[in-house]
Amino acid sequence: MMKNETVKFAVLLFLFAGLAGLALGATYQLTRERIAANDDGVRRTALEAVLPVHDNNPFAEKFAWEKYREALLAAAPAEFPPAGDAFWQSEVFPAMQGGTWNGAALQVERIGYGGPVQTAIGVDGAGNLVNIRVVACAQETPGLGTKAAERAFLDGVQYQDPAARVCRSLANTANFSVNKDGGDIAAVTGATISSRAVINAVAQGMRRLAALQQVWLAAAASAVATDAKTGATRPGGYR
Amino acid sequence: MSTPTFRSELTRGFWRENPIFVIVLGTCPTLAVSTSLQNAVGMGLAVTFVTACSNALVAMLRGIIPNKIRIPCFIVVAATFVTITDLFMHAFTFPLWQALGIFIPLIVVNCIILGRAEAYAYKNTVWHATADGIGMGLGFTLALCAIASIREVLGNGTLWNVPLFGDGFQPILIFILAPGAFFVFGSLMAISNWLKARQGGAA
Numbered sequence: 068m069m070k071n072e073t074v075k076f077a078v079l080l081f082l083f084a085g086l087a088g089l090a091l092g093a094t095y096q097l098t099r100e101r102i103a104a105n106d107d108g109v110r111r112t113a114l115e116a117v118l119p120v121h122d123n124n125p126f127a128e129k130f131a132w133e134k135y136r137e138a139l140l141a142a143a144p145a146e147f148p149p150a151g152d153a154f155w156q157s158e159v160f161p162a163m164q165g166g167t168w169n170g171a172a173l174q175v176e177r178i179g180y181g182g183p184v185q186t187a188i189g190v191d192g193a194g195n196l197v198n199i200r201v202v203a204c205a206q207e208t209p210g211l212g213t214k215a216a217e218r219a220f221l222d223g224v225q226y227q228d229p230a231a232r233v234c235r236s237l238a239n240t241a242n243f244s245v246n247k248d249g250g251d252i253a254a255v256t257g258a259t260i261s262s263r264a265v266i267n268a269v270a271q272g273m274r275r276l277a278a279l280q281q282v283w284l285a286a287a288a289s290a291v292a293t294d295a296k297t298g299a300t301r302p303g304g305y306r
Numbered sequence: 307m308s309t310p311t312f313r314s315e316l317t318r319g320f321w322r323e324n325p326i327f328v329i330v331l332g333t334c335p336t337l338a339v340s341t342s343l344q345n346a347v348g349m350g351l352a353v354t355f356v357t358a359c360s361n362a363l364v365a366m367l368r369g370i371i372p373n374k375i376r377i378p379c380f381i382v383v384a385a386t387f388v389t390i391t392d393l394f395m396h397a398f399t400f401p402l403w404q405a406l407g408i409f410i411p412l413i414v415v416n417c418i419i420l421g422r423a424e425a426y427a428y429k430n431t432v433w434h435a436t437a438d439g440i441g442m443g444l445g446f447t448l449a450l451c452a453i454a455s456i457r458e459v460l461g462n463g464t465l466w467n468v469p470l471f472g473d474g475f476q477p478i479l480i481f482i483l484a485p486g487a488f489f490v491f492g493s494l495m496a497i498s499n500w501l502k503a504r505q506g507g508a509a
Contacts, residue, residue: 076375083379087386094390098397105400211341211482257479 110174110187110202114160117189117198119170121162129160132275135282143278146271159279168192168283174202175272179264182206184215186265190276195234199225199269204261212261223252224266237277243270310430315437319445325418326449326491327498332418336450337487339409343466346454349409350447354440356391356413357422360384361439364427371428380423388413418442449494456490457481 111126118125132139132147133155139147148154160172170191176183185202201216214220227233235243244250245262254262325331332353339349360383364371371379392410395403403410413419422442427435458464461481463471480486 072374076372079372080375080378084382087382090386091389091393094393098393101397102393105396109404208338208341257483 113187113200113202114172114174114189117187117200118160118172119162119189119191119197121164121169123161123163125160125162125172128163129158131156131158132279135279135286138282138286139275139278142282143274146274146278159276161283162189162191164192167287168280170197171276171279173272173276175268177264177268179204179207179215179261180212180258181208184261184264184268186268186272188269188272190273192280194237194273194277194280196225196236196269196273197234201265207261208258211255212258214255215258215261215265220253220255220262221265224269235273237273240270240273310434312433312437315434316441319438319441319443320448321445324445324449324498325421325442326446326453327495328502329418329421330495331421332416332446333491335409335412335416336446336453337484337491339412340450340454340457340487340490341482342458342462342464343451343454345409346450347447349412350443350450352391352409353413353416353418353446354443356384356387357419357443357446358436358439359387359391360419361422361427361435362432363387364423365430365432365435368428376428377420377424380420380428384419384423385414418446452494453487453490456494457486461486 114125136147136150136155140150158173162169162171170189170193172187172189174185174187176185178184182205184204184207187200187202188196189198191197199221201221204213204216207213207215222229225234227235227239242249242251244266245252245254245259247254247259248263250266252262252266319325323329326333326336335349335353339345360380363383364380367379367383388410391413392403395410422438426438430438455465458466459470460478461483463469463475463477478486481490
């Protein structure tokens with residue numbers, strides 16, 4: 068008798084959970100495309116906002132880091148994870164001006180207090196951090212860690228001298244960390260971890276972009292040399 | 307006590323049986339999300355929606371759900387509703403989802419939903435259970451807003467993100483942090499109990 072009851076309950080609960088799963092699956096299928104489109108829209112808006120001056124279409128010309136992996140690992144092994152890391156699949160949105168490199172925009176990510184904090188940064192050809200925006204910090208403490216997404220904090224990250232609007236660049240990132248770590252950026256009060264996630268991700272993104280720029284320019288130069296030898300012409304400059 | 311009506315079940319949660327100050331359910335999200343008034347309203351309305359839906363469904367299915375496995379069934383109902391709400395908001399009311407998205411998964415762990423399913427919806431009609439769900443949700447919203455207003459004004463110097471004081475104001479940061487949440491929560495609960503005691507004494 069007892070055993071029968073257990074089996075009955077197990078079957079009932081199984082059916083119950085199965086129905087719930089079906090409902091969830093149906094909802095997921097129904098909403099999946101809209102959700103992906105919405106999320107893409109946010110990322111795109113943020114990247115558009117941070118891109119340096121360009122006359123190309125960075126979204127059409129985007130590429131994954133993977134494309135230059137070998138050269139990057141050879142040039143700056145300390146800055147990059149080993150081959151096979153998910154990082155290599157992330158994308159760079161290059162800003163071109165007159166056919167040559169004028170920086171790029173990309174999304175960087177670090178774990179904050181509660182989860183990943185995603186930041187979009189734009190760095191120009193001279194290595195200046197031209198703009199920065201927090202794309203997602205949904206798991207930070209509301210009203211505290213989420214303040215790391217606000218302009219008051221981000222201005223301190225973007226500008227070496229906020230009053231004079233002097234952007235940070237690789238030339239002056241020596242103190243590019245929060246006060247507590249010996250840097251000169253004021254962390255959001257009570258949210259050092261969230262602040263640190265943004266700052267460290269940005270600093271690393273800038274160093275990686277600098278390495279990419281070197282690699283890209285070297286590749287472009289060698290392509291031009293090859294073209295000169297073979298007499299080929301490339302309309303619109305090197306891509 | 308008179309027979310329950312839609313209205314009596316609805317208003318019960320506002321004050322007399324307020325889920326936060328009287329029943330003391332759902333304190334985790336209460337403490338975590340009451341950092342600003344905007345968050346409080348968002349969380350409160352999301353909870354109200356889920357409590358109403360889950361109460362209605364539990365009351366509808368109470369003839370089918372065996373007594374011995376009711377709790378897992380309630381949890382499945384609550385979790386399913388929360389996830390469906392989350393997905394639909396993410397897809398169709400995107401700006402609202404961006405503002406509230408962080409609170410929606412938190413709703414699952416809100417004991418108000420499970421508590422009301424167990425204590426009320428499982429024993430009452432769909433109609434009354436829905437009223438109870440909405441009432442409890444709104445009572446939660448009111449309590450959350452009360453705590454959040456105090457914390458935001460004292461801890462951040464703003465209300466609904468509008469600065470209230472001049473630049474000279476130094477916010478009392480601890481009110482935004484966790485200890486401040488406990489302090490305000492406890493003080494308000496004491497006041498609420500004191501008022502109730504006085505009411506009871508008079509009557």
